[in-house]
Amino acid sequence: MVKPKRLSRSCVLRLELYLEIIEQFQKEGRQYVTSSDIGSALGIAPGNVRQDLFGLGSAGRPKVGYEVTRLIALIRDLFDLDREKPACIIGFGNLGRALAGSNMWSRGGYKLAAIFDNDPSIVGTDFAGLRVRSIAEIFGVIKTQGIEMAVITVPASAAQEVADIVQNAGVKAIWNFVPVRLNMPETVAVENQSLAWGLITLSHRTRPAQ
Amino acid sequence: MVKPKRLSRSCVLRLELYLEIIEQFQKEGRQYVTSSDIGSALGIAPGNVRQDLFGLGSAGRPKVGYEVTRLIALIRDLFDLDREKPACIIGFGNLGRALAGSNMWSRGGYKLAAIFDNDPSIVGTDFAGLRVRSIAEIFGVIKTQGIEMAVITVPASAAQEVADIVQNAGVKAIWNFVPVRLNMPETVAVENQSLAWGLITLSHRTRPAQ
DNA sequence: TAGATTGTTAATCGATTAACAATC
DNA sequence: TAGATTGTTAATCGATTAACAATC
Structure with a gap:
């Protein structure tokens, strides 16, 4: 095989x-x-x-x-869909919440294992049995739980910093929803999911003839 | 040009x-x-x-x-990014809300002009100055407002039905977040944004050597 | 002028399509 | 057997890369 x-x-x-x-x-x-x-x-x-x-x-x-x-x-x-790989979400705004609640995790062979945010009013709350943790805990939790993938849905200004932390903690893959080009070593697989792209593509495809 | x-x-x-x-x-x-x-x-x-x-x-x-x-x-x-095209969201769950609040609309040359959902507890509420409307109003609102694009984030069971309605109402493009293959005529541009795909791709790219 | 960078053609590479013998 | 469908090679197509004359 x-x-x-x-x-x-x-x-x-x-x-x-x-x-x-x-x-x-x-x-x-x-x-x-x-x-x-x-x-x-x-x-x-x-x-x-x-x-x-x-x-x-x-x-x-x-x-x-x-x-x-x-x-x-x-x-x-x-x-590699039949190995349940631990993953985390960083940034628990509307998009983070939507992704957390989606059924995509098991389809992709992942399991949501941790959620991080830096808003004190969110940290400590519960979501589907997971306690939302503070940004400061990212490194340690990724290490101890062996988290392999990080979904990043933070504000653009924080994206690179967060990516650096998860990379140092040993994450192998980043799913980046922030419209920012992350500077990462080749050892980390980065998948950019810029939402604007879908819109721009549709706009192009339905452009009126001139 | x-x-x-x-x-x-x-x-x-x-x-x-x-x-x-x-x-x-x-x-x-x-x-x-x-x-x-x-x-x-x-x-x-x-x-x-x-x-x-x-x-x-x-x-x-x-x-x-x-x-x-x-x-x-x-x-x-x-x-065609400089023409502000009216768009709508159908299905106002977590994902719909996240997309509604995103800044992607203007980047893609669209303007969120209507929101639809079939949950009576949501219909009638306000979001960013828009009243959430019932599913029954889709056809009429698309027609009268000249909506060109529909974002579909409804449950899988309702996706095709919703797509048929918006197509009949004259929408030119569908951005489909539902993991279902929509049966649409070629005249409608469909962009499938299956979230599981990103995960599967990352899982593949970080698959351990065997 | 000399050097940098474009415009544009030709060469290479890879992916898709066509085709058909092998086989169940 | 005859017919359908695979495995696999060859042909085509398109996209990327290389190259270099034109030009500012």
């Missing part, structure tokens, strides 16, 4: 879609799916699907298709 | 980054930027920057660089 070749970002994106749709097929009770089943559900050419799965080390059977359980296991393994 | 050629998604993404960084340069008082300035700030090859700007119909001056104000105007025009 070694996977030496680096997958392109677009291939990763497709595989995420495949997983989603295949799990849906599974819910419907199907045991096998074909590349056309997957492709037509997603608007992707079946050959493209086959080649992606081929790179994954698939094992489809001509005329039958791919075994659903095996395919799901392969993709979940590739994405 | 006609732009016949279709830009690739990655090119659009880069141009969004350029805009961001160029506006930052502008704040610092600079009048000209070179392709290397932009490229090195973003980790993109300067030749790539030049080619993108070339496709935009740029007008740089050898040895001097590109005029900041002109470049900003070109990109903002391309993305």
Whole structure:
């Protein structure tokens, strides 16, 4: 189950879609799916699907298709979704709260393990069994709980400072919702989730003809 | 200022980054930027920057660089950011509230013009001068206010139904935060913002070596 | 002038699509 | 068997990178 070749970002994106749709097929009770089943559900050419799965080390059977359980296991393994990785949220405003309450954590193989904020009126309150902690505790809690990922939803002025702290504490990944380019070593995986991008893209795509 | 050629998604993404960084340069008082300035700030090859700007119909001056104000105007025009387009949010839970309060609207050239929810305890309350309206009013309000874009943050079970309504009302774009594939005609631009994707990507990128 | 930087073409690289033999 | 579907190679397409003459 070694996977030496680096997958392109677009291939990763497709595989995420495949997983989603295949799990849906599974819910419907199907045991096998074909590349056309997957492709037509997603608007992707079946050959493209086959080649992606081929790179994954698939094992489809001509005329039958791919075994659903095996395919799901392969993709979940590739994405490391079955290991519950501790994560934290830093910045517990509206967005932090929304993310904390979302069901995305388990889908991504993470577990929300700590929440931090620097507002004294929030620190100490409870959310889903977690006590909101002060910013000063970030380093220690990440270390002792082995937190691997930090979601950053603080004001722009504090983002780099917070990122430095979590990086020093040994976090491997940062999900950055702040519209600021974080300066981080290559060892930390940073995913920028600038919300304005989605809007700008839509604005572009619906721009009136001139 | 006609732009016949279709830009690739990655090119659009880069141009969004350029805009961001160029506006930052502008704040610092600079009048000209070179392709290397932009490229090195973003980790993109300067030749790539030049080619993108070339496709935009740029007008740089050898040895001097590109005029900041002109470049900003070109990109903002391309993305149609200077026309304030009315938008609405449907589903006013934590996420809807977080998005409503974000400063992304003006950056994307939109203006939050209406909020909808079906919870009677929320309908009628105020948020930033807007009265939260009931789901039943969606069609009429979109029509009368000329709303062009709808942000959908409702439960998964209601997403398709809501999308159908806004599409019938004439919305041109949907920003879908629900992890559900919406069935929409090609005339509607749909941007899926599945939050789990960011997590899965990070999980993949930090997967322990095997 | 000399040096820096653009505009733009050509070369490379990678990803997608087409195709079809292998196989169940 | 015949037909459907995979595995896998080759062809195409597009995007990135390299390169360099033009120019300020």
